[in-house]
Amino acid sequence: MSKKYKAIVIGTSAGGLEALVKILMPLPKDFSLPIIIVQHISPDSDNYMTQYLNSVCDINIKEADEKEKIKAGNVYIAPPNYHLLIEENFTLSLSNQEKVNFSRPSIDVLFETAAYAYGSTLIGVILTGANNDGSKGMKLIHNFNGLTIAQDPKTAYVDNMPLAAIKATKIDYILPLEKIAELLIKIHSGQKKKK
Amino acid sequence: MSNINIDNQNINLEISLLLEAIFNKYGYDFRNYSKAHIKRRILHRLSLSGLDNISAMTHKAIYDKNFASQILLDFSINVTEMFRDPDFYFFIRKEVIPILKTYPFVKIWHAGCATGEEVYSMAILLKEENLYDRTQIYATDFNAKVIKSAKDGIYSIKNIKDFTRNYQKAGGKESFSDYYTANYNSVIIDNSLKKNIVFSEHNLVTDSVFAEVNMIICRNVLIYFNRDLQNKVMNLFNDSLVPGGILGLGTKESLQFLEKGKNYNCIDLKNKIYRKKYNV
Ligand SMILES: C[S@@+](CC[C@H](N)C(=O)[O-])C[C@H]1O[C@@H](n2cnc3c(N)ncnc32)[C@H](O)[C@@H]1O
Numbered sequence: 001m002s003k004k005y006k007a008i009v010i011g012t013s014a015g016g017l018e019a020l021v022k023i024l025m026p027l028p029k030d031f032s033l034p035i036i037i038v039q040h041i042s043p044d045s046d047n048y049m050t051q052y053l054n055s056v057c058d059i060n061i062k063e064a065d066e067k068e069k070i071k072a073g074n075v076y077i078a079p080p081n082y083h084l085l086i087e088e089n090f091t092l093s094l095s096n097q098e099k100v101n102f103s104r105p106s107i108d109v110l111f112e113t114a115a116y117a118y119g120s121t122l123i124g125v126i127l128t129g130a131n132n133d134g135s136k137g138m139k140l141i142h143n144f145n146g147l148t149i150a151q152d153p154k155t156a157y158v159d160n161m162p163l164a165a166i167k168a169t170k171i172d173y174i175l176p177l178e179k180i181a182e183l184l185i186k187i188h189s190g191q192k193k194k195k
Numbered sequence: 196m197s198n199i200n201i202d203n204q205n206i207n208l209e210i211s212l213l214l215e216a217i218f219n220k221y222g223y224d225f226r227n228y229s230k231a232h233i234k235r236r237i238l239h240r241l242s243l244s245g246l247d248n249i250s251a252m253t254h255k256a257i258y259d260k261n262f263a264s265q266i267l268l269d270f271s272i273n274v275t276e277m278f279r280d281p282d283f284y285f286f287i288r289k290e291v292i293p294i295l296k297t298y299p300f301v302k303i304w305h306a307g308c309a310t311g312e313e314v315y316s317m318a319i320l321l322k323e324e325n326l327y328d329r330t331q332i333y334a335t336d337f338n339a340k341v342i343k344s345a346k347d348g349i350y351s352i353k354n355i356k357d358f359t360r361n362y363q364k365a366g367g368k369e370s371f372s373d374y375y376t377a378n379y380n381s382v383i384i385d386n387s388l389k390k391n392i393v394f395s396e397h398n399l400v401t402d403s404v405f406a407e408v409n410m411i412i413c414r415n416v417l418i419y420f421n422r423d424l425q426n427k428v429m430n431l432f433n434d435s436l437v438p439g440g441i442l443g444l445g446t447k448e449s450l451q452f453l454e455k456g457k458n459y460n461c462i463d464l465k466n467k468i469y470r471k472k473y474n475v
Contacts, residue, residue, distance in 0.1 A: 067452065085231040085232060096274050097274065109235070113231045113235065
């Protein structure tokens with residue numbers, strides 16, 4: 001692995017909270033790749049999910065604020081009822097434009113803007129979920145030569161979302177959740193040694 | 196450098212030329228809007244248009260006024276609802292109305308009011324608090340089409356259930372159905388709510404202050420601007436607000452990182468309601 005990755009985006013829907021716990025909990029405190037997440041949630045939910053994840057994980061997890069600079073070592077979660085976009089100057093933007101794929105926040109919106117911002121240095125991860133949001137985004141990440149990872153549909157709570165992504169584009173790794181966490185840790189420690 | 200990076204650089208160049216053309220030709224300035232947002236909207240329009248590339252869109256926007264208007268509409272996100280974020284209105288009713296009541300006459304500016312739901316929500320609240328008759332509301336947006344719908348005050352009946360629920364959560368005191376007349380698939384807002392509202396076109400980026408007001412409501416507009424433009428618009432608001440005046444922003448917006456922020460006290464952090472200090 002010679003390439004240096006700069007950020008990770010993760011998209012998930014039904015069954016997503018448990019899946020996120022399995023990926024984020026093993027990450028060490030000094031995991032320095034920023035992670036930006038869209039999880040489909042009901043528009044009037046509070047920030048329970050963010051607080052919960054932050055309480056069980058070692059890395060710092062927060063809800064995304066508009067115009068916030070993306071910092072190494074942070075995990076950002078899209079707030080309920082807002083799309084989360086990544087600017088090419090590596091800040092975060094929010095929008096309440098119409099739903100995309102029946103979703104707000106939408107995974108495609110995050111993934112496509114992230115692909116333009118990070119190009120080949122982006123890792124895209126698609127997890128359990130009941131619709132096909134995220135598959136267009138995964139395709140763009142792949143077209144920009146970023147790394148694409150999908151949860152193994154056989155292990156997903158709902159398999160539609162990883163299946164749709166696998167159908168839409170080339171997925172570099174199809175893995176169960178534990179292995180995805182291991183892979184991210186391996187990529188991260190490989191990069192750290194090099195510099 | 197890979198081809199893909201060069202492509203993206205070229206796309207960005209084409210986008211900035213398109214924005215420049217729209218500004219020069221039509222006076223609408225989107226050059227300091229959130230770039231990621233603008234790019235998504237342009238690429239979406241490009242894929243619907245059948246044109247080959249963004250430069251072809253620029254050419255068409257220059258020569259075809261209707262196409263240019265279409266792009267302007269793409270940039271303006273008009274999603275809104277009555278009593279959106281009910282808690283915001285609950286706080287206004289409980290904590291802000293008593294402040295407004297100390298004035299003999301109240302002026303309120305709704306900036307970026309879209310199709311007007313937010314404005315009528317405020318009118319209902321003021322009426323229930325016996326303040327409407329001494330209030331003047333200015334409701335503005337730069338999009339002529341939405342200002343026209345706001346003036347009409349006609350909304351789809353589909354939304355009424357949600358609006359009613361919001362109204363109740365916001366501390367509504369009457370029956371929400373008192374405020375509209377239902378008619379087949381739509382409802383029309385009661386005339387008594389319209390009488391103290393002036394709807395007009397106003398562009399926050401290029402137009403100036405038009406009145407001194409006691410409260411400004413500008414929700415879910417600043418998120419589409421970059422920091423420089425947010426600062427610029429905040430200067431405009433600062434010039435318009437009386438000392439002690441109230442500023443209400445969207446739930447995910449904040450004065451925290453803006454230059455004029457130091458002139459304000461936050462009176463409700465969750466709902467992003469601010470009060471201008473007296474000695475600034
Ligand atoms: C998402 S809507 C917000 C509507 C309402 N304030 C709410 O929170 O429900 C954003 C509105 O801002 C308007 N807008 C965008 N740029 C503007 C500008 N430069 N000047 C005035 N209005 C603008 C758009 O036309 C749109 O109607």
